[in-house]
Amino acid sequence: MNFLTSEKAALIFTALYTTVFSAYFIVNLNIEFLGYIGVIVLVFALLYGTLYETRIPASVLWGISVCGLLHMLGGSVPVDGDILYTWRMVPLFDGGGEFYIFKYDQFVHVYLYAVVALLFLHLLRNYLGQKQPPLLIGFIALMAAQGVGAVNEMIEFIVVLLVPDNGVGGYYNTLLDIVFNFIGAILAIAGFYLFHGNAEK
Known part of the structure; x- marks a missing residue:
């Protein structure tokens, strides 16, 4: 090709x-x-x-x-004696330990799942047609992005089982990842339809 x-x-x-x-x-x-x-x-x-x-x-x-x-x-990339993933970018909330917002790791999750949601939006609109209800297509894209996030967390769980000194993190890290996946996806979908709607007027 x-x-x-x-x-x-x-x-x-x-x-x-x-x-x-x-x-x-x-x-x-x-x-x-x-x-x-x-x-x-x-x-x-x-x-x-x-x-x-x-x-x-x-x-x-x-x-x-x-x-x-x-x-x-x-x-x-090393930062403050650790890797960049642990970098505390903005001190929005500190619940102790891993329960911290906002870190580089969370920024990556927001960005990644914004892109994943846009990918699914494109695929759905491409195959189902662009005249389908935006709310329905947006909801399916959101759930699909969350599904990809769940698979990613399963992969990280396998890493935890197989790699002794891994940097995956624990329960709070996993749930925060899911939350920021959702935030990234829904921001991208909302932004797409706001821009797309304005572009069509």
């Missing part, structure tokens, strides 16, 4: 940073993030293998690529 220049650029960019981070994680024996790189490779193989049928916009492909990069940076 012949890809557009913007689609090729997103793929090349993703291939470059996954190669660099693969080498880094191999040198540092970071099995956890090598597994995540495997997930990124599988996701992009699926996206590009079906691009002719799905016609996913290049902006969404780039958004997903940036998500992968943010994840790799989060697991490798």
Whole structure:
């Protein structure tokens, strides 16, 4: 299949940073993030293998690529004696331990699931037609994004079982991830329909 220049650029960019981070994680024996790189490779193989049928916009492909990069940076860049994922960006709430808002980890979840929701919105509108009720399509996209988030948490649970010194976190971390997934998805869906509605008037 012949890809557009913007689609090729997103793929090349993703291939470059996954190669660099693969080498880094191999040198540092970071099995956890090598597994995540495997997930990124599988996701992009699926996206590009079906691009002719799905016609996913290049902006969404780039958004997903940036998500992968943010994840790799989060697991490798040192901040205050720990990794970037633990960086407390804005002191909105401190419930002790992992129960803290707002961290880099939560920012990544908001951004990632905003992009995932936009991906599902595109697929639903592409296959069901753009005249379907926005509330219905938006709700399905929201639930689909939450489903992807649940699968991600299952993968993290497998990491907890298989990798002794992992950085997945505990109960509060898992539930906060789900909450910020929801926030990112619903903001993206609401923003899409606000913009799309205004654009059609």
